[in-house]
Amino acid sequence: xxxxxxxxxxxxxxxxxxxxxxxxxxxxxxxxxxxxxxxxxxxxxxxxxxxxxxxxxxxxxxxxxxxxxxxxxxxxxxxxxxxxxxxxxxxxxxxxxxxxxxxxxxxxxxxxxxxxxxxxxxxxxxxxxxxxxxxxxxxxxxxxxxxxxxxxxxxxxxxxxxxxxxxxxxxxxxxxxxxxxxxxxxxxxxxxxxxxxxxxxxxxxxxxxxxxxxxxxxxxxxxxxxxxxxxxxxxxxxxxxxxxxxxxxxxxxxxxxxxxxxxxxxxxxxxxxxxxxxxxxxxxx
Amino acid sequence: xxxxxxxxxxxxxxxxxxxxxxxxxxxxxxxxxxxxxxxxxxxxxxxxxxxxxxxxxxxxxxxxxxxxxxxxxxxxxxxxxxxxxxxxxxxxxxxxxxxxxxxxxxxxxxxxxxxxxxxxxxxxxxxxxxxxxxxxxxxxxxxxxxxxxxxxxxxxxxxxxxxxxxxxxxxxxxxxxxxxxxxxxxxxxxxxxxxxxxxxxxxxxxxxxxxxxxxxxxxxxxxxxxxxxxxxxxxxxxxxxxxxxxxxxxxxxxxxxxxxxxxxxxxxxxxxxxxxxxxxxxxxxxxxxxxxxxxxxxxxxxxxxxxxxxxxxxxxxxxxxxxxxxxxxxxxxxxxxxxxxxxxxxxxxxxxxxxxxxxxxxxxxxxxxxxxxxxxxxxxxxxxxxxxxxxxxxxxxxxxxxxxxxxxxxxx
Numbered sequence: 001x002x003x004x005x006x007x008x009x010x011x012x013x014x015x016x017x018x019x020x021x022x023x024x025x026x027x028x029x030x031x032x033x034x035x036x037x038x039x040x041x042x043x044x045x046x047x048x049x050x051x052x053x054x055x056x057x058x059x060x061x062x063x064x065x066x067x068x069x070x071x072x073x074x075x076x077x078x079x080x081x082x083x084x085x086x087x088x089x090x091x092x093x094x095x096x097x098x099x100x101x102x103x104x105x106x107x108x109x110x111x112x113x114x115x116x117x118x119x120x121x122x123x124x125x126x127x128x129x130x131x132x133x134x135x136x137x138x139x140x141x142x143x144x145x146x147x148x149x150x151x152x153x154x155x156x157x158x159x160x161x162x163x164x165x166x167x168x169x170x171x172x173x174x175x176x177x178x179x180x181x182x183x184x185x186x187x188x189x190x191x192x193x194x195x196x197x198x199x200x201x202x203x204x205x206x207x208x209x210x211x212x213x214x215x216x217x218x219x220x221x222x223x224x225x226x227x228x229x230x231x232x233x234x235x236x237x238x239x240x241x242x243x244x245x246x247x248x249x250x251x252x253x254x255x256x257x258x259x260x261x262x263x264x265x266x267x268x269x270x271x272x273x274x275x276x277x278x279x280x281x282x283x284x285x
Numbered sequence: 286x287x288x289x290x291x292x293x294x295x296x297x298x299x300x301x302x303x304x305x306x307x308x309x310x311x312x313x314x315x316x317x318x319x320x321x322x323x324x325x326x327x328x329x330x331x332x333x334x335x336x337x338x339x340x341x342x343x344x345x346x347x348x349x350x351x352x353x354x355x356x357x358x359x360x361x362x363x364x365x366x367x368x369x370x371x372x373x374x375x376x377x378x379x380x381x382x383x384x385x386x387x388x389x390x391x392x393x394x395x396x397x398x399x400x401x402x403x404x405x406x407x408x409x410x411x412x413x414x415x416x417x418x419x420x421x422x423x424x425x426x427x428x429x430x431x432x433x434x435x436x437x438x439x440x441x442x443x444x445x446x447x448x449x450x451x452x453x454x455x456x457x458x459x460x461x462x463x464x465x466x467x468x469x470x471x472x473x474x475x476x477x478x479x480x481x482x483x484x485x486x487x488x489x490x491x492x493x494x495x496x497x498x499x500x501x502x503x504x505x506x507x508x509x510x511x512x513x514x515x516x517x518x519x520x521x522x523x524x525x526x527x528x529x530x531x532x533x534x535x536x537x538x539x540x541x542x543x544x545x546x547x548x549x550x551x552x553x554x555x556x557x558x559x560x561x562x563x564x565x566x567x568x569x570x571x572x573x574x575x576x577x578x579x580x581x582x583x584x585x586x587x588x589x590x591x592x593x594x595x596x597x598x599x600x601x602x603x604x605x606x607x608x609x610x611x612x613x614x615x616x617x618x619x620x621x622x623x624x625x626x627x628x629x630x631x632x633x634x635x636x637x638x639x640x641x642x643x644x645x646x647x648x649x650x651x652x653x654x655x656x657x658x659x660x661x662x663x664x665x666x667x668x669x670x671x672x673x674x675x676x677x678x679x680x681x682x683x684x685x686x687x688x689x690x691x692x693x694x695x696x697x
Contacts, residue, residue: 049625050625051625051627051628051629108570108579108627109627109628109631110627110628110630110631111569111570111571111627111628111630111631111634112570112571113570113571113572113573115571115572115573117572118571118572118630118634119630121629121630121633122628122630126628154372155372158371
């Protein structure tokens, strides 16, 4: 441990910086902790000379911005005015654009090629970071495009698809709880034919859910996988299945979440709010 | 696309960090004490063919020939318009982006002329020092022509008929000049000097005669190269290097066998270590395209070490005339690049195909008037050698036909 501390102090940042950032990151549902974590990662990034450290920090900040961004609209009250919705969307968009830029920066540290042969010399840790950067870039881009309108979605869809397929080709499809499958599934669900393909959507979404099952439950431990699957069921006119999944998500208690998913508390709580909105809009009651 | 690789190849062709054909009629002799030698070694060579990474002989023209797919067009498109172009292609029935959009035919020529100013001095009976300063002239020409496929022609026609002139023009611009967008985006200087003349790296070397008998003569040598030559600018897209930017140190052994009074054989072995240095360098984004917007100001560069061996025989017809010829084998280990600004894999893209080998033969005729001068039968003590050299096998090296004329004189 002492050696590690000396190592970190030589690098210009302390072991405790990493630990403090991680602790705050774990409590990211609290906006203050999220901000604290972001600031420390920014400090570590500025002082680090290691590519992996830099990329790790960029990904973390990108993810925090993505989460903070999505919360702006998810947490809007049902009765929010149009003006309030517009402000929230603008705030979300700004954070998403920052998230995209940071993930891009991390991607660029390894190169911009989509040929997996260009990455054969990367370590497993580096491949994980690269995959995470591609995932964060694509999800933030997908969400930002959705806010900006259908034309932008169509414009950016090839980029999103290419990044996700690239992660799968790298054999890192388990990135962010099978994020590439989830994103491809969501896109295929939402996009009209011929851009979106419902069979493909189900294939991807069921794979994402099946690989991340919550013990003794019919939902994924990464809740958004199940929300996406519920969206699919709604789209293919199987609302009962959608409502069953959403109902199970809503039945989760804070204790359940903390016990089973301590590292995903923020995500699960945010997604529960998303599930609640969908439950109501699908008229599941 | 191959066109990018060729630009990098062009850099390699002239870069003295790489193997060059240096076959000369050599000797294990050192100068007598207090004798000066001076003169010019002039050589000219041109490239038409190249030995690739598989040691296959390919023409430079074929290296430039590149089939362009619709996917290539999309990748060269400005990122902001890429998706729009992709949409346009799909809307006009081109779903298979891997299909042929056309063929690039580029013409590329390179001619080099080198004048090596040569100077030597005999310090003692057994030890001589020498200096070599090259003056290098390089002439390059590069022309690119695109021949579109009928599929692309039809697409452009349809786009224009439907009033989509901007998209048609964009696609046409990309195919006609595939790297223009990137050069502009990455702040390259798209112009290049078709003729460049400058000083190369100064080389100093010494030779010490350690053993001499009626049958054998053994000589040891040391050499140092100084980075006095001109180098490129970081923004030049077509790099024509004349100097190396770094020091070299080398050792050599020359072993002469005096088979008869008229016939001698020489075996030489030379090892050159190219010392590492730090310089600003553009680090590629992928393995296909050397163009990059990213500059690492402190890239650590270590060019590969070189090993050279020569087997040569000389036949002396009389005191005036002799004929020599032989075989030379050269190897170079891969270049190494590293830095802290980007991941190692990006630096490694620069190392691809930098290991080299070269097999060449040479033949030369020498006229030496030294004896005639001493006997007052000729007004000047000169040594005039004409050598022809040619590579007959190799890896990652250009195939050059080189003619060299060296005119040296002595003074005491």
